[in-house]
Amino acid sequence: xxxxxxxxxxxxxxxxxxxxxxxxxxxxxxxxxxxxxxxxxxxxxxxxxxxxxxxxxxxxxxxxxxxxxxxxxxxxxxxxxxxxxxxxxxxxxxxxxxxxxxxxxxxxxxxxxxxxxxxxxxxxxxxxxxxxxxxxxxxxxxxxxxxxxxxxxxxxxxxxxxxxxxxxxxxxxxxxxxxxxxxxxxxxxxxxxxxxxxxxxxxxxxxxxxxxxxxxxxxxxxxxxxxxxxxxxxxxxxxxxxxxxxxxxxxxxxxxxxxxxxxxxxxxxxxxxxxxxxxxxxxxxxxxxxxxxxxxxxxxxxxxxxxxxxxxxxxxxxxxxxxxxxxx
Amino acid sequence: xxxxxxxxxxxxxxxxxxxxxxxxxxxxxxxxxxxxxxxxxxxxxxxxxxxxxxxxxxxxxxxxxxxxxxxxxxxxxxxxxxxxxxxxxxxxxxxxxxxxxxxxxxxxxxxxxxxxxxxxxxxxxxxxxxxxxxxxxxxxxxxxxxxxxxxxxxxxxxxxxxxxxxxxxxxxxxxxxxxxxxxxxxxxxxxxxxxxxxxxxxxxxxxxxxxxxxxxxxxxxxxxxxxxxxxxxxxxxxxxxxxxxxxxxxxxxxxxxxxxxxxxxxxxxxxxxxxxxxxxxxxxxxxxxxxxxxxxxxxxxxxxxxxxxxxxxxxxxxxxxxxxx
Numbered sequence: 009x010x011x012x013x014x015x016x017x018x019x020x021x022x023x024x025x026x027x028x029x030x031x032x033x034x035x036x037x038x039x040x041x042x043x044x045x046x047x048x049x050x051x052x053x054x055x056x057x058x059x060x061x062x063x064x065x066x067x068x069x070x071x072x073x074x075x076x077x078x079x080x081x082x083x084x085x086x087x088x089x090x091x092x093x094x095x096x097x098x099x100x101x102x103x104x105x106x107x108x109x110x111x112x113x114x115x116x117x118x119x120x121x122x123x124x125x126x127x128x129x130x131x132x133x134x135x136x137x138x139x140x141x142x143x144x145x146x147x148x149x150x151x152x153x154x155x156x157x158x159x160x161x162x163x164x165x166x167x168x169x170x171x172x173x174x175x176x177x178x179x180x181x182x183x184x185x186x187x188x189x190x191x192x193x194x195x196x197x198x199x200x201x202x203x204x205x206x207x208x209x210x211x212x213x214x215x216x217x218x219x220x221x222x223x224x225x226x227x228x229x230x231x232x233x234x235x236x237x238x239x240x241x242x243x244x245x246x247x248x249x250x251x252x253x254x255x256x257x258x259x260x261x262x263x264x265x266x267x268x269x270x271x272x273x274x275x276x277x278x279x280x281x282x283x284x285x286x287x288x289x290x291x292x293x294x295x296x297x298x299x300x301x302x303x304x305x306x307x308x309x310x311x312x313x314x315x316x317x318x319x320x321x322x323x324x325x326x327x328x329x330x331x332x333x334x335x336x
Numbered sequence: 337x338x339x340x341x342x343x344x345x346x347x348x349x350x351x352x353x354x355x356x357x358x359x360x361x362x363x364x365x366x367x368x369x370x371x372x373x374x375x376x377x378x379x380x381x382x383x384x385x386x387x388x389x390x391x392x393x394x395x396x397x398x399x400x401x402x403x404x405x406x407x408x409x410x411x412x413x414x415x416x417x418x419x420x421x422x423x424x425x426x427x428x429x430x431x432x433x434x435x436x437x438x439x440x441x442x443x444x445x446x447x448x449x450x451x452x453x454x455x456x457x458x459x460x461x462x463x464x465x466x467x468x469x470x471x472x473x474x475x476x477x478x479x480x481x482x483x484x485x486x487x488x489x490x491x492x493x494x495x496x497x498x499x500x501x502x503x504x505x506x507x508x509x510x511x512x513x514x515x516x517x518x519x520x521x522x523x524x525x526x527x528x529x530x531x532x533x534x535x536x537x538x539x540x541x542x543x544x545x546x547x548x549x550x551x552x553x554x555x556x557x558x559x560x561x562x563x564x565x566x567x568x569x570x571x572x573x574x575x576x577x578x579x580x581x582x583x584x585x586x587x588x589x590x591x592x593x594x595x596x597x598x599x600x601x602x603x604x605x606x607x608x609x610x611x612x613x614x615x616x617x618x619x620x621x622x623x624x625x626x627x628x629x630x631x632x633x634x635x636x637x638x639x640x641x642x643x644x645x646x647x648x649x650x651x652x653x654x655x656x657x658x659x660x661x
Contacts, residue, residue, distance in 0.1 A: 062561055064557060064560055064561060066552075067460075092563050092564075092565070093563065094563070095560070095561055095562065095563035096561060096562040096563030096564075097563055100561070100562075101558070101561040103554050103557070103558055104554075105554060108553060108554035108555060109554045109555055109558045110555060110558070111555040111559065111573050111576075111577070112555070112577070112651070112652070112653065113576045113577055113580075113650060113651055113652060114572070114573070114576065115652075119559075122562070122564060122568065122572075123562040123563070123564070126562055126563040126564045126565070126568075127563055158652040158653070160652065160653050171558070174558075174562065
């Protein structure tokens with residue numbers, strides 16, 4: 009059952025220097041309980057997509073076009089009071105840097121209880137009980153004591169657990185996680201990934217996991233969307249995208265990640281740099297960095313479907329080519 | 337905490353000692369007060385008697401040691417000019433200056449913080465820009481000129497408020513103050529505004545800058561993502577964080593308002609300490625100068641102590657015991 013349906017979303021920033029098209033025509037659906045990974049480099053528009061769903065795009069940015077239907081409601085023209093009612097209660101968000109997401113001058117209980125009370129009446133006892141329960145769920149030992157602590161008394165991993173606990177307080181239908189494990193140690197990262205997966209499955213919560221790390225997404229998401237310069241260039245099941253990438257950019261991303269299987273060989277690089285969103289190349293935005301580019305690429309490619317739901321936005325999709333490439 | 341306060345107080349004693357030494361040497365270097373105090377045609381005998389009476393016949397170290405001896409007994413000496421105890425002279429004027437300073441600081445906080453918040457939250461709006469432009473006038477126009485213009489407008493042309501003086505003081509719970517009578521308040525308004533204008537501009541600019549910095553931080557976005565009302569996000573999450581730099585500056589400025597209200601007190605003929613210290617410096621009335629400075633130093637030390645304690649209350653990451661200063 010579709011929970012979230014985004015149609016041709018365009019979030020643009022109208023700066024003095026010009027219009028920055030951070031998100032430029034993104035469409036995808038998300039079912040209840042499904043985890044979608046959005047992968048891309050910095051500036052590809054993946055975080056802005058998340059903030060657009062939350063209705064937290066700050067001026068000079070705004071949603072210029074498109075619709076975001078969440079459980080039947082179009083969030084794009086939802087008035088702020090209703091949007092605020094959804095935020096935190098039905099759609100929650102987890103941020104990248106756990107050192108920065110909790111307010112340093114407020115105690116953890118203050119920050120948790122205010123999140124509860126933003127969406128209904130809670131007595132002190134009930135609120136504390138709920139906070140203790142959720143902190144316990146995310147694996148924080150002795151929650152009672154921890155509630156009275158300040159954020160600086162926690163380690164990075166523990167702070168991220170607190171932030172996750174806050175996101176889970178109202179058992180939301182959708183959690184948007186903006187690179188929540190990037191700033192953590194690998195061991196902590198693995199623990200948190202495991203626990204999030206468990207919690208999401210228990211509550212049938214849908215999740216959008218924004219990251220630049222394909223490896224994280226490979227073990228977590230049901231489906232993956234790869235973003236480049238404000239657009240989804242490839243989307244499909246995790247297996248399809250990771251093992252049979254059709255877009256040269258996706259293939260490049262996978263090729264440039266070190267793996268155990270290719271010991272001793274040089275990592276392939278994607279040449280050049282991600283284009284500045286202010287001045288994108290005409291046609292396919294990836295064309296200047298692409299080895300397969302031809303004259304046809306001067307025209308922006310439309311999205312085409314390969315087998316199943318595997319979607320790619322390329323004139324020369326690498327059907328099966330990547331498999332042969334690694335085998336050779 | 338207790339250790340911190342005790343250490344602070346010990347340091348203050350040292351500061352006061354060093355300060356008195358400097359003032360003693362400084363005033364001695366400027367000139368001989370006897371030249372000013374005694375008429376030109378006094379005889380040599382009268383002159384010698386006056387010098388002996390003021391204790392100026394001894395060498396400077398001897399004078400200083402005598403002063404320190406009296407200081408321990410709580411005696412700061414007798415004014416050369418008025419013949420009254422110096423400390424008493426200063427403390428008589430103290431309430432008037434405090435009234436003015438407290439009033440001015442309150443104005444700058446209760447006007448400056450809200451305006452700064454607004455300008456920080458809506459930097460591109462017309463009101464936000466107007467506030468910022470206005471604040472430039474606030475601290476670039478000379479203080480005395482602002483005072484004269486206030487007198488011109490409100491006292492001379494509109495005749496709403498008195499031009500100077502302190503007015504009749506009211507009494508409440510045994511405390512005598514201008515705050516407790518209408519006449520007192522009406523005399524207080526203009527000098528307080530004059531003194532507050534600069535501070536308000538400073539508070540506006542500092543608040544705005546802190547808001548601009550804080551508003552984009554993740555914890556503010558996270559607070560919004562929790563579905564909190566804007567009032568709570570701004571009123572608690574943002575405000576509590578920007579209070580940290582604000583408290584420091586307001587504390588320092590409060591001290592400087594008390595110590596350097598001279599110009600305003602002169603323009604509005606306000607009988608405060610500023611007027612007294614200027615007169616005393618002209619007459620090289622060393623005991624009054626020293627007494628005044630001791631009072632001011634003690635005040636600064638108290639304010640800084642209060643700021644440090646407020647700091648620890650506002651920011652849980654600060655531990656007073658760990659601080660060296």
